[in-house]
Amino acid sequence: MEGYRRFLALLVSALLLGFVAVVCSLVWVFRYREGLGWDGGAAEFNWHPVLVVTGFVFIQGIAIIVYRLPWTWKCSKLLMKFIHAGLNTIAMILAIVSMVAVFEYHNARNIPNMYSLHSWIGLTAVIFYSLQLFLGFAVFLLPFAPVPLRAALMPIHVYSGLLIFVAVIASALMGITEKLLFSLPHWKRPPEESAKVQRPNGGAPEGVEAESTMTDCSNADRSDAGFNSDAARKRNFKLDEAGQRSTM
Ligand code: HEM
Numbered sequence: 416m417e418g419y420r421r422f423l424a425l426l427v428s429a430l431l432l433g434f435v436a437v438v439c440s441l442v443w444v445f446r447y448r449e450g451l452g453w454d455g456g457a458a459e460f461n462w463h464p465v466l467v468v469t470g471f472v473f474i475q476g477i478a479i480i481v482y483r484l485p486w487t488w489k490c491s492k493l494l495m496k497f498i499h500a501g502l503n504t505i506a507m508i509l510a511i512v513s514m515v516a517v518f519e520y521h522n523a524r525n526i527p528n529m530y531s532l533h534s535w536i537g538l539t540a541v542i543f544y545s546l547q548l549f550l551g552f553a554v555f556l557l558p559f560a561p562v563p564l565r566a567a568l569m570p571i572h573v574y575s576g577l578l579i580f581v582a583v584i585a586s587a588l589m590g591i592t593e594k595l596l597f598s599l600p601h602w603k604r605p606p607e608e609s610a611k612v613q614r615p616n617g618g619a620p621e622g623v624e625a626e627s628t629m630t631d632c633s634n635a636d637r638s639d640a641g642f643n644s645d646a647a648r649k650r651n652f653k654l655d656e657a658g659q660r661s662t663m
Contacts, residue, residue, distance in 0.1 A: 419485070426480070426484075429476070430477075433472065433473040433476055433477075434473070436468055436472065436473065437465075437468055437469050437473050440464050440465045440468040440469070441465060443464070444461040444464070444465055448461055449461060451465065453516075455519060455520060455522075455523030455524075456520070456523070457520075459516050459519060459520045459523075460516060460517060460520040461516075462512065462513055462516035463513045463514075463516050463517040463520075463590075464513075464587075464590065464591070464594070465513075466509040466510065466512055466513035466516070467509070467510060467513045467583075467587060467590070468587065469509060470505060470506040470507075470508070470509025470510050470513070471506055471509065471510045471513075471544075471583050471587070472583065472584065472587055474502055474505055474506040474509070475502070475503065475506040475580060475583065476580070477502055478498075478499055478502035478503045478506060479576060479577070479580060481495060481498055481499050481502070482495060482499065496555060496556055497556075500548075500551065500552060500556055503548055503551070504548065506544075507544060507545065507548055510541055510544070511541070514538075514541060531589075531593060532589065533586060533589040533590050533593050536582060536585060536586045536589065537583075537586040537589075537590065539582065540579055540582040540583045540586055543575070543579050543582075544579050544583070547572070547575055547576060547579060550568070550572070551572060554568050554572075555568075555569075555572070
């Protein structure tokens with residue numbers, strides 16, 4: 416009984432967390448980005464995070480645990496197989512649409528495809544997921560495979576499924592981090608602020624110079640000490656360039 420309660424608490428927390436992740440991705444694209452659209456622009460790219468978080472993370476997560484829910488153990492095995500396969504198919508469709516969105520967006524803007532570790536891990540996960548789905552249908556759902564083959568493939572299906580899910584989570588985290596890095600070059604201290612701090616009476620106050628060099632590298636005050644160094648200029652150029660090449 417104690418174990419069952421803990422299981423329920425963990426299950427509800429995991430579902431809530433997944434749901435919150437989907438809501439956060441929607442709030443993010445509608446409130447802080449350009450919303451959703453299908454025009455080759457940034458709004459089309461935004462389908463990518465929304466659909467992978469919804470389908471590939473949340474729905475796939477539910478599909479993985481349906482056999483472990485005690486109250487489904489009374490249901491027919493065939494019904495559970497349909498639910499498991501159905502949820503995984505929905506996740507797959509959403510993942511494919513999300514891929515189309517990001518590839519179309521890149522092509523429309525002449526941004527190269529597959530240039531990051533995120534994209535390679537992500538695409539690998541999608542390819543293995545399709546294989547897993549196809550084999551799952553062929554072996555466990557259609558009535559042709561002999562029982563010994565099903566029994567032999569079941570542990571492989573379980574472990575490869577979990578491995579793909581881990582790869583999907585890793586890829587999603589890398590994608591979010593990458594997006595953050597693309598956006599961060601614009602997250603700078605406003606020039607007016609820095610001018611006020613650096614020139615209270617014509618010079619930089621003690622201790623401010625070093626910090627400014629760390630945080631603000633592209634404002635109008637580059638003539639000030641600290642911004643003039645070669646290293647600061649190079650770093651500044653790199654940040655600006657990264658900002659311009661951002662896929663978002
Ligand atoms: C690009 C897969 C989640 C952000 C890509 C590409 C693939 C991919 C295959 C390459 C597209 C191209 O080269 O044209 C996946 C998979 C994910 C996932 C399988 C989930 C498991 C996310 C998330 C974000 C994200 C949650 C957050 C915003 C990006 C960005 C790009 C991209 C910024 C363009 C830069 C690049 O190619 O690395 N993704 N992605 N991805 N994805 Fe994801």
